[in-house]
Amino acid sequence: MAKILIIEDEKSIQRMIEYDLKQLGYNVESAIDGLEGYEKASKNNYDVILLDLMLPSMNGMEICKKLREENNDSYIIMLTALDDEYNKVQGLEIGADDYVTKPFSPRVLSARIKVGLRRRVKSSEEDIIYYNDLKIIQSSYEVLKDGINVDLTLKEFELLVYLLINKGRALSRDQLLTNLWGFSYDGDSRVVDVHIFKLREKIDPRAEFIKTIRGIGYKII
Amino acid sequence: MAKILIIEDEKSIQRMIEYDLKQLGYNVESAIDGLEGYEKASKNNYDVILLDLMLPSMNGMEICKKLREENNDSYIIMLTALDDEYNKVQGLEIGADDYVTKPFSPRVLSARIKVGLRRRVKSSEEDIIYYNDLKIIQSSYEVLKDGINVDLTLKEFELLVYLLINKGRALSRDQLLTNLWGFSYDGDSRVVDVHIFKLREKIDPRAEFIKTIRGIGYKII
DNA sequence: TTGTTTTGTAAAGATTGTGTAAATAAAAAA
DNA sequence: TTTTTTATTTACACAATCTTTACAAAACAA
Numbered sequence: 001m002a003k004i005l006i007i008e009d010e011k012s013i014q015r016m017i018e019y020d021l022k023q024l025g026y027n028v029e030s031a032i033d034g035l036e037g038y039e040k041a042s043k044n045n046y047d048v049i050l051l052d053l054m055l056p057s058m059n060g061m062e063i064c065k066k067l068r069e070e071n072n073d074s075y076i077i078m079l080t081a082l083d084d085e086y087n088k089v090q091g092l093e094i095g096a097d098d099y100v101t102k103p104f105s106p107r108v109l110s111a112r113i114k115v116g117l118r119r120r121v122k123s124s125e126e127d128i129i130y131y132n133d134l135k136i137i138q139s140s141y142e143v144l145k146d147g148i149n150v151d152l153t154l155k156e157f158e159l160l161v162y163l164l165i166n167k168g169r170a171l172s173r174d175q176l177l178t179n180l181w182g183f184s185y186d187g188d189s190r191v192v193d194v195h196i197f198k199l200r201e202k203i204d205p206r207a208e209f210i211k212t213i214r215g216i217g218y219k220i221i
Numbered sequence: 222m223a224k225i226l227i228i229e230d231e232k233s234i235q236r237m238i239e240y241d242l243k244q245l246g247y248n249v250e251s252a253i254d255g256l257e258g259y260e261k262a263s264k265n266n267y268d269v270i271l272l273d274l275m276l277p278s279m280n281g282m283e284i285c286k287k288l289r290e291e292n293n294d295s296y297i298i299m300l301t302a303l304d305d306e307y308n309k310v311q312g313l314e315i316g317a318d319d320y321v322t323k324p325f326s327p328r329v330l331s332a333r334i335k336v337g338l339r340r341r342v343k344s345s346e347e348d349i350i351y352y353n354d355l356k357i358i359q360s361s362y363e364v365l366k367d368g369i370n371v372d373l374t375l376k377e378f379e380l381l382v383y384l385l386i387n388k389g390r391a392l393s394r395d396q397l398l399t400n401l402w403g404f405s406y407d408g409d410s411r412v413v414d415v416h417i418f419k420l421r422e423k424i425d426p427r428a429e430f431i432k433t434i435r436g437i438g439y440k441i442i
Numbered sequence: 443t444t445g446t447t448t449t450g451t452a453a454a455g456a457t458t459g460t461g462t463a464a465a466t467a468a469a470a471a472a
Numbered sequence: 473t474t475t476t477t478t479a480t481t482t483a484c485a486c487a488a489t490c491t492t493t494a495c496a497a498a499a500c501a502a
Contacts, residue, residue, distance in 0.1 A: 411459095411460085414459095414460065414461075414462090415461095415462085417460095417461095418460095418461065418462065418463095421461095433459095433460070433461090435458095435459065435460075436458090436459070
């Protein structure tokens with residue numbers, strides 16, 4: 001059963017969401033302020049986190065950023081005010097996965113949660129990933145661009161796949177290092193940059209889809 | 222004939238499935254608890270394993286995980302409760318191939334099994350495999366290249382057949398060792414490389430179709 | 443603008459993985 | 473048994489890949 005954390009300070013909203021989601025069979029927990037939310041999220045491994053942006057004691061943006069820095073890969077859905085365009089954008093860059101504008105219907109929320117849950121498993125299960133003119137076959141370690149084979153090294157290949165699995169999400173160098181290199185890297189090495197460079201050179205010379213998020217890392221859009 | 226193992230503790234369900242599958246001409250075996258199931262699965266090479274998740278003595282998830290760790294490549298179908306979203310997801314992550322929710326009709330089950338069999342059995346069931354200018358006759362351990370007999374040793378032959386059955390898929394040395402040598406190899410020996418080398422020498426001097434995937438293993442394209 | 447930080451890029455250096463031959467061990471045949 | 477064949481280990485060179493480094497370019501802040 002999927003585990004969901006709600007970080008929301010308005011008691012009424014929080015209770016309502018919690019009630020709805022429990023009805024749907026999810027395992028729901030709540031936090032009433034930023035700090036508590038952050039600590040819970042950090043300790044437990046939630047599938048989805050619903051994150052209000054305006055919070056006492058530690059705001060949503062910070063929480064999101066810190067969680068990503070810790071390589072937490074929960075699916076984070078921001079709850080934003082209707083007109084807060086700036087924070088939506090900001091939040092997505094920082095590593096949130098999606099947002100829902102308040103007020104929202106239970107149906108909308110549930111739909112978004114499902115997307116998140118599906119993505120967490122699905123894409124890594126799919127052997128073949130299509131993206132623009134690329135076709136990546138994981139079982140045979142092949143990459144085709146417009147049907148033509150592109151020669152990638154193992155690290156390049158793994159990097160590409162990982163970015164695609166986390167499409168739309170900004171990934172920090174640290175996250176990439178721990179997930180692809182398999183250890184927390186010490187020192188300020190910049191291997192990732194070099195591999196991104198090589199990847200771009202081979203399949204994306206104009207950085208059209210491997211975007212640099214300054215101060216954070218990289219993402220594929 | 223395809224071999225299927227049912228790991229299910231509820232006698233009634235187990236008998237029913239067994240009956241149905243035997244009707245369809247499968248070679249069926251059953252295990253009544255987790256431990257027995259695991260041991261059978263581990264010793265014999267089943268094409269498909271039907272795995273109940275709630276089991277006495279060793280739960281389904283553990284079984285699945287351990288089997289995959291041993292490089293067992295049976296097609297594993299989990300039998301889950303209707304609303305057990307979490308275990309489905311979890312199970313697929315751990316290495317199960319598919320799931321069927323209880324209660325299920327014989328028709329549904331049989332359809333899923335067929336999917337699994339198609340993926341696995343097909344080519345290994347064929348006695349004669351054609352590939353480019355090669356003709357491999359499994360029953361007589363013969364290999365002809367352009368109609369001319371090529372002398373392969375047993376290991377070379379098995380290796381060639383296994384690569385061909387998994388055509389297009391990159392196979393790690395570990396996978397090859399457990400599936401062809403039949404044990405989990407300790408130490409970092411490189412028997413596989415040597416056999417690949419000999420194979421190439423005899424039928425593919427330019428490594429035109431036995432490709433090396435650096436850092437991974439080998440594949441036939 | 444200027445200074446500072448971050449990223450892009452190229453190239454050199456270090457490391458790892460594979461090809462290959464030859465030596466040794468094990469198994470099968472004579 | 474001995475001989476022959478096959479399997480495995482070992483060693484080494486070479487090549488591919490990874491990582492570091494240094495500097496240029498770009499982005500940002502003041």
